[in-house]
Amino acid sequence: MQETEVQQDIPIGEGIEPAQGEQRPTNVVNHRIRWATMTADLLKAHVTLMEKEVIHSHQGDLFRLVQHHYYTLQAWHDQHTGWRIQRNSSVIRLERHLNALTPGYLYERLKEPKDFACLTWLLWYSENRQLTGRGNELQFLLSQLAEQVQEQSALGLDGEEPFDFRRAADRYSMQRALHYLEDLGGLQLVDGQTREWVEQAGNADVLYEFTPVARSLVAALNPQTVKSAAAHLSDPATALQPALLTDMTRSPALVRAWRVLLLGPTLFRFDDPSAFAELLTHADSVANELLDTFGWLLDIQRDYACIVRASGMALGPIAPFSLYGTNDQITLLLCQAIRKQVETSAWSPPDAFGCLHVSVEDMSALLYSVREQYGENWGNEARSKSSRVLLQDVYKKMRQVGLLRGPDEEGQLLILPTAARYAATYEKPGPEVTTTTRGRAKANSKRAQKTRSTTLPGLE
Numbered sequence: 460m461q462e463t464e465v466q467q468d469i470p471i472g473e474g475i476e477p478a479q480g481e482q483r484p485t486n487v488v489n490h491r492i493r494w495a496t497m498t499a500d501l502l503k504a505h506v507t508l509m510e511k512e513v514i515h516s517h518q519g520d521l522f523r524l525v526q527h528h529y530y531t532l533q534a535w536h537d538q539h540t541g542w543r544i545q546r547n548s549s550v551i552r553l554e555r556h557l558n559a560l561t562p563g564y565l566y567e568r569l570k571e572p573k574d575f576a577c578l579t580w581l582l583w584y585s586e587n588r589q590l591t592g593r594g595n596e597l598q599f600l601l602s603q604l605a606e607q608v609q610e611q612s613a614l615g616l617d618g619e620e621p622f623d624f625r626r627a628a629d630r631y632s633m634q635r636a637l638h639y640l641e642d643l644g645g646l647q648l649v650d651g652q653t654r655e656w657v658e659q660a661g662n663a664d665v666l667y668e669f670t671p672v673a674r675s676l677v678a679a680l681n682p683q684t685v686k687s688a689a690a691h692l693s694d695p696a697t698a699l700q701p702a703l704l705t706d707m708t709r710s711p712a713l714v715r716a717w718r719v720l721l722l723g724p725t726l727f728r729f730d731d732p733s734a735f736a737e738l739l740t741h742a743d744s745v746a747n748e749l750l751d752t753f754g755w756l757l758d759i760q761r762d763y764a765c766i767v768r769a770s771g772m773a774l775g776p777i778a779p780f781s782l783y784g785t786n787d788q789i790t791l792l793l794c795q796a797i798r799k800q801v802e803t804s805a806w807s808p809p810d811a812f813g814c815l816h817v818s819v820e821d822m823s824a825l826l827y828s829v830r831e832q833y834g835e836n837w838g839n840e841a842r843s844k845s846s847r848v849l850l851q852d853v854y855k856k857m858r859q860v861g862l863l864r865g866p867d868e869e870g871q872l873l874i875l876p877t878a879a880r881y882a883a884t885y886e887k888p889g890p891e892v893t894t895t896t897r898g899r900a901k902a903n904s905k906r907a908q909k910t911r912s913t914t915l916p917g918l919e
Contacts, residue, residue, distance in 0.1 A: 504528040505535070505752050508544070509721060513643050513672055514551040525551050535752065539717045541710070545679070550644070550672055554679045557722055558707040558715045559730050560688060561861060568639035570859070573622075573629065577636035580608045580622075585645075585673045598649060601656055601665040605633065630657045637667070645673035698867040699816075701730045712737035716745075716764075720757075724779070724861050725765045725877055729812035738764055762813030762876040779860040785841040786856045791883035792829050793853065794862070798879055800825065813876035819866050826850050836885050 504524050507514065516522050525532065529546060536542045536553070543554045569575055584604055605624045613621040622629050634657050640646045651665035687706045691697050707715065715734040719726040728735040738745060739759070746757040749766065756767040780787045800806040801815070809815050827846055834842060841849060857863035857878075865872040 500524060501528055501531060502752065502754055504532060506754070508532055508551070508553050509753065512552060513645075515644050516549045522551065539714065539748070540721065541714055542718075545675060550675070552672075552675065555722060556681060556684065556718070557704070558710065558718050558734075559702040559704060560691060561702050561719065561722075561725065561727070561730065568635050568642065571632060571635075573632040574635045574639075577608070577622075577633045578639060580612070581636055581640055581646075582673060582677050583611075584608070585669045586677045588669075597670070598666060598668045601633075601637075601651075601653070601667060604667075608633075627657070630659075633657075640673065643672060643676075645670055645676060695868050698865050699871060699873045702727075703731045713741060713745075720749075720764065720766055723766065725763050725875075727812070727875060728762045729814055729875075735764070760876070765877075785838045786852050788837070788883065789826075789829065789841070789849070789853050790856050790860070790862070791881050792833055793825065793857075794878045794881040795883055796825055796829050797874060798882070809876065815874040815878075817872045817874055819870045819872060822872060823847070823850055826853065833885065 504527075507521050508525050511521075514522050514525055526546065529544065529551075533544050536544065540555075542556065545552050545554055569578065581604070584599075584607060587607075588599075605622075609622050609624055612619070624630050624633065634653050637646060637653055641648065647668045647670060649666040649668050651663065653665050655661075655663035656665050683706055684704065687704045691702075691704065703715075710718075712731075712734045715731055716726055716738040719731070719734070720738075726735060726738065742757070742759055749755050749757050754769070758765050758767050780791065782788065797806075797815070801808060806815065806817065806821065823846065826849065830846065830849075844852075854863065854866075854872075861875065862878045863872060863874055
């Protein structure tokens with residue numbers, strides 16, 4: 460029997476080793492350099508598309524980079540997230556769809572609920588002009604917008620307080636929303652200064668112009684998802700319930716896991732047990748895919764999973780905590796105090812999903828204890844507030860960064876397992892400061908790690 464010689468194509472540079480003392484052929488070296496460059500460029504394109512809401516043509520190199528890798532990027536999202544990439548000659552954006560209402564990232568421009576409400580009204584105003592036939596007149600006066608928003612919000616949906624732009628706080632919320640949409644490229648300032656309108660300087664007014672980006676933001680909305688999210692948020696009974704939207708259960712479990720991980724900040728087993736179980740089943744492949752595609756690490760704990768990004772990245776979400784913010788400091792100190800309450804059995808242990816069910820009375824007493832021990836390090840404003848007002852501020856912060864949900868109508872809170880990630884102390888701790896606890900972290904390497912205590916700077 461005659462052997463058949465099979466000729467195998469070997470990539471340039473593979474299996475070609477120079478003899479001792481010889482140099483590798485130039486074409487091999489150049490190939491490997493080009494391959495490394497292509498890999499780095501593709502990784503940068505993935506991160507850029509994921510971390511930037513909108514990429515404009517005037518951003519030059521970034522726009523061309525994502526445009527060049529469009530088909531590869533879209534193929535990846537077809538397989539893992541099901542998201543589509545919108546693109547034209549001037550704008551590229553990844554059209555993302557959520558599965559669960561899991562807050563946890565702050566935006567530099569938008570931080571208050573009314574800021575997001577103003578952004579929503581801005582998009583409504585843009586769409587309303589399209590529907591009423593005034594869409595070709597893209598320019599508008601800020602005073603006209605404010606009047607329309609004030610009238611519409613006064614219709615009184617679910618007892619929400621209407622906007623009144625005679626109030627400075629409402630004007631500042633509108634200013635932040637305008638600047639955010641302007642940063643996205645959905646608005647262009649034509650004439651005037653928003654600051655003068657906010658400060659009510661005479662008869663100051665501002666002329667803006669909507670761009671096609673605003674229209675694309677509205678067009679990307681799924682009405683059914685919006686309706687489902689609104690029903691979930693408006694029902695008091697869902698305050699402490701899983702945040703997975705009912706309509707999203709039809710999506711494949713692993714797709715849901717990818718979406719929540721990438722949208723951030725955390726995939727909780729409590730919210731979507733089947734997606735979490737699917738992630739555990741494919742933990743190694745997801746971790747490797749995440750590292751190869753974005754350069755990020757996957758951290759899987761018993762009850763939640765999240766992405767770990769390298770510090771100092773040029774792109775990425777806003778850091779959840781500022782060590783110089785008093786409410787941030789109090790939140791970190793409370794997390795440490797909560798852990799101590801569980802360790803000493805002063806509070807009931809976590810449930811099957813790692814969540815703590817706590818009453819507002821227990822949290823109030825805990826804040827009082829933390830205030831007694833550390834209050835002298837806080838700023839004058841925090842020290843002057845009553846414990847009740849201060850606790851509401853801390854609740855707000857903990858909800859924003861994804862550590863807490865509630866309280867519900869019965870005064871119950873749900874503390875999420877991510878609160879155990881944080882511990883803090885001051886540079887000059889009091890005599891009763893407890894030692895830092897140790898936690899087990901199972902990241903890609905699944906090695907045990909120590910929960911590190913953050914040293915707070917202290918405020919005089």
